[in-house]
Amino acid sequence: MIEELRKHQKDGRRYERRADTTSVLRQIESLSQEQLVERARIGAKTDPLYLSSECLLHRIRQSRRDNSDRFFESLFRILMARVESAATLRSEIYRLPNGKIAITAFGTKVRDYVVDRFLARLMADRDGYDERLDYFEVNFSHAIASLRVTAKKKAADEERRSQPLSSDDDEAVSAEVEKAAGAFDPFDASKIDDGNYRFRLFAAIKELPEKERHVVALLFKEYPIESNDPDKPSICKILGCVEKTVRNRRDRAFEKLKTALSEEEIDA
Incomplete structure (x- = not known):
């Protein structure tokens, strides 16, 4: 059975996952840990077996009951790679003359802020239940984007304060x-x-x-x-x-x- 989210909206209603997310979660309930990890490793969103970040996060949160650190770590690495990618501002990435990829200092601050805040929520949830992650199961992209907006503002404020x-x-x-x-x-x-x-x-x-x-x-x-x-x-x-x-x-x-x-x- 798929556990309901606990966080409530301002009008008192609980947050609810999207119908397509719930449907996939039901489909993967019967998968073994190995099969689930293989699904999670599919990177192409156009692949019909691609596992959305909402679904991946849900299974990671539920893995605290599985008593398997290896299973958690496998899914954790995949999800954090997605978070880091989503937290990286494409406008702050460029190619150096030697062909290597680089990111500006501003872009680094934004990326690190988003990754750190998400990781803190995930670790808190691992120890119990962190309602701040519930919206990530509803709309993962928008939740990350909201963190990005905050990160950009804080990074800009920090640069202004450090400007002598x-x-x-x-x-x-x-x-x-x-x-x-x-x-x-x-x-x-x-x-x-x-x-x-x-x-x-x-x-x-x-x-x-x-x-x-x-x-x-x-x-x-x-x-x-x-x-x-x-x-x-x-x-x-x-x-x-x-x-x-x-x-x-x-x-x-x-x-x-x-x-x-x-x-x-x-x-x-």
């Missing part, structure tokens, strides 16, 4: 930050020709505050910050700002771009 830059255009940035920003060139000719780098760079530029984004865009078009020639356009003239303000915005922008473009290599 003033938001005041007239307040000079620290000498350390100015030096670091000056040593970093996002338009380095040795990198800019690489398609993956350009994609990540332009995506990061889009996330900059409007004033900083305007400065970076003009620098990319090779406008000088200041010019002694009254007939030659400069960033200061175009934006109507003094040189100090433009340089402060540039340094803030470059520091953010440097952070956004930081990368963690992962196995292909």
